[in-house]
Amino acid sequence: MSATSPAAVAVERGLRARSMDWRGTMFQLLLLASLVLTLAILATLVVDVVQRGWPVFGERGADFLSSPLSTRPASAGIAQGIAGTALIAVFVALFAFPLGVMTAVYLEEYAPDNRLSRAININIRNLAGVPSVVYGLLGLAVFVPLVQGLAGGTGRNVISASITLGVLVLPIVIITAAEAIRAVPRTLREAGYGVGASRWEVTSRLVLPAAAPGILTGTVLGLSRALGETAPLVVIGASSTYFSSGDQSFLESLFGSFTALPMIVFGWSSRPQDEFRALTAAAIIALLVVTLAANAVAILLRNRYERTW
Amino acid sequence: MQQAMAAPPTRDPVAIRIERADFPPAESPAGDPAPTGSPGTAAGPADSEIVVELQDVSFFYGSFRAVKDVSIRVPVRRITALIGPSGCGKSTLLRTMNRMNDLIPNTRIEGRVLYHGHDLYARDVDPVEVRRRIGMVFQKPNPFPKSIYDNIAFGPRINGLRGNLDDIVESSLRRAVLWDEVKDKLRQSGLALSGGQQQRLCIARAIATEPDVILMDEPCSALDPRSTLQIEELMAELKENFTIVIVTHNMQQAARASDQTVFMTMAEDRAGYVVEHGPTIEIFTNPRNRLTEDYVSGRFG
Numbered sequence: 219m220s221a222t223s224p225a226a227v228a229v230e231r232g233l234r235a236r237s238m239d240w241r242g243t244m245f246q247l248l249l250l251a252s253l254v255l256t257l258a259i260l261a262t263l264v265v266d267v268v269q270r271g272w273p274v275f276g277e278r279g280a281d282f283l284s285s286p287l288s289t290r291p292a293s294a295g296i297a298q299g300i301a302g303t304a305l306i307a308v309f310v311a312l313f314a315f316p317l318g319v320m321t322a323v324y325l326e327e328y329a330p331d332n333r334l335s336r337a338i339n340i341n342i343r344n345l346a347g348v349p350s351v352v353y354g355l356l357g358l359a360v361f362v363p364l365v366q367g368l369a370g371g372t373g374r375n376v377i378s379a380s381i382t383l384g385v386l387v388l389p390i391v392i393i394t395a396a397e398a399i400r401a402v403p404r405t406l407r408e409a410g411y412g413v414g415a416s417r418w419e420v421t422s423r424l425v426l427p428a429a430a431p432g433i434l435t436g437t438v439l440g441l442s443r444a445l446g447e448t449a450p451l452v453v454i455g456a457s458s459t460y461f462s463s464g465d466q467s468f469l470e471s472l473f474g475s476f477t478a479l480p481m482i483v484f485g486w487s488s489r490p491q492d493e494f495r496a497l498t499a500a501a502i503i504a505l506l507v508v509t510l511a512a513n514a515v516a517i518l519l520r521n522r523y524e525r526t527w
Numbered sequence: 528m529q530q531a532m533a534a535p536p537t538r539d540p541v542a543i544r545i546e547r548a549d550f551p552p553a554e555s556p557a558g559d560p561a562p563t564g565s566p567g568t569a570a571g572p573a574d575s576e577i578v579v580e581l582q583d584v585s586f587f588y589g590s591f592r593a594v595k596d597v598s599i600r601v602p603v604r605r606i607t608a609l610i611g612p613s614g615c616g617k618s619t620l621l622r623t624m625n626r627m628n629d630l631i632p633n634t635r636i637e638g639r640v641l642y643h644g645h646d647l648y649a650r651d652v653d654p655v656e657v658r659r660r661i662g663m664v665f666q667k668p669n670p671f672p673k674s675i676y677d678n679i680a681f682g683p684r685i686n687g688l689r690g691n692l693d694d695i696v697e698s699s700l701r702r703a704v705l706w707d708e709v710k711d712k713l714r715q716s717g718l719a720l721s722g723g724q725q726q727r728l729c730i731a732r733a734i735a736t737e738p739d740v741i742l743m744d745e746p747c748s749a750l751d752p753r754s755t756l757q758i759e760e761l762m763a764e765l766k767e768n769f770t771i772v773i774v775t776h777n778m779q780q781a782a783r784a785s786d787q788t789v790f791m792t793m794a795e796d797r798a799g800y801v802v803e804h805g806p807t808i809e810i811f812t813n814p815r816n817r818l819t820e821d822y823v824s825g826r827f828g
Contacts, residue, residue, distance in 0.1 A: 330632070405667065406671065407630075408630070408663075408665060409665065409671060409732075410671075412625075412663040412664075412665070413659070413662065413682035413685075413732060413733065414655050414658040414659030414660075414685070415655070415681075416655045423681070423685070427672075
């Protein structure tokens with residue numbers, strides 16, 4: 219049969235599309251447009267911020283990063299903010315990660331499937347959606363007096379702020395860790411039980427290592443959120459004006475006045491002086507860098523554990 | 528007896544016919560019962576030592592009875608096959624023997640499961656210890672996401688078995704006829720092996736804890752014929768040291784590989800029960816029950 223015989227031509231014609239797929243093409247264009255729009259908004263934000271703030275790094279560079287807060291824009295810096303954010307990162311991780319993972323393990327592996335545990339699950343999901351200012355008020359009402367009672371001072375310090383932020387991100391950590399644990403196939407657990415492992419051995423030696431990538435991702439999400447939240451910091455009383463921890467030891471300064479990058483951004487954005495515009499933008503750049511760095515670290519950790527077993 | 532198999536013309540020509548001649552010569556160890564076809568349902572071996580015995584066992588998923596009044600006896604160092612149509616409760620029954628069903632919530636067992644005379648479901652019995660002594664190989668190979676070495680070593684490690692771990696790993700792999708294939712890559716992932724190799728790895732993992740009994744839940748159903756044959760040969764060797772209970776859909780496999788066969792089917796209320804239980808040779812060439820005969824000749828199931 220030659221390629222141009224009537225039968226072959228008919229087959230070829232039949233194989234071609236009947237008409238242009240308008241709906242499909244339109245849909246695809248719509249999706250593309252959404253993507254472009256989203257990227258454009260993000261790009262505008264980033265470009266605007268960088269444009270305003272970069273000169274500050276250009277002119278003052280290291281000085282900006284190492285100076286404390288000040289009412290005079292020429293000498294104001296974010297050193298205390300970086301320190302505060304770093305401390306918050308450490309303490310939130312120390313607080314929320316173990317507590318969140320252990321809660322998730324209990325809910326998924328040990329809790330019986332009854333109305334109580336289902337109610338608990340629903341409640342945790344609700345807590346993830348509570349506005350952050352409410353958590354701030356919780357911190358002010360509960361954790362500030364608690365820390366004050368334990369360590370003296372005003373109680374408005376980086377410790378109480380970290381506990382508050384830790385509680386804020388706890389539901390996120392629990393939910394993502396629980397989902398990671400649930401995603402571990404039943405056959406793996408059965409294999410463990412089959413060789414005479416106890417529930418704890420199966421959980422700790424088989425399930426958790428298999429769920430580790432997902433759990434770490436959840437922790438990253440939580441941590442990123444904690445580092446960027448401003449409302450709880452405002453309510454608890456992070457400083458946005460000059461304060462000094464001059465003579466204090468490190469431990470003492472933990473329980474004294476503090477600040478964090480989001481708080482600095484918020485504070486400087488409401489200053490009247492024009493120079494503070496650029497400083498605010500520079501502080502935003504610093505905050506973005508910190509958040510991206512936190513994400514990168516956790517992604518690296520996740521990739522390291524996600525071996526192709 | 529041969530006359531029973533000289534089929535009358537009404538017999539289905541397509542039906543599988545397994546003749547007495549298909550079986551290897553009967554083994555000599557004193558303990559194999561004479562094929563007398565004695566009446567009674569619990570027609571297990573009379574003289575062999577019994578390692579696992581089920582007495583009137585019923586198993587419930589919630590209010591649904593999956594297995595009804597099962598009484599069977601598993602002789603030591605023999606291969607006992609559980610055969611029957613899909614859904615008749617063979618796997619459920621198998622899993623009652625090492626308390627794997629404990630992991631499923633809302634289940635209940637009635638009757639007794641005796642291991643060397645001791646009730647496995649007694650109050651003071653630790654299911655973890657049960658599973659160390661009664662190991663399991665699953666339908667789909669499920670090695671741990673660890674190295675081959677760690678797969679085998681996992682069981683001994685958590686059970687605190689004494690002895691050199693390297694030796695235990697090597698001897699388990701040798702007995703599972705896998706050593707030569709993996710001895711140079713013990714640190715590689717267990718998941719990188721082929722299907723048949725993975726299943727042999729799972730068998731090696733099961734025997735590493737020195738169990739008494741190995742339960743196999745359709746171990747070859749996910750494998751190609753060549754791997755299946757390898758595993759059957761392996762089972763024949765393992766039989767010298769371990770008691771094996773195997774659930775299989777493959778009748779030829781049961782006929783080829785097992786010493787005792789338990790035939791189960793589903794009743795009207797969808798509960799599984801034991802129709803017949805006896806030496807494999809008898810079940811396949813001279814079944815007492817009409818249902819058994821229909822099943823082994825391929826008429827249903």
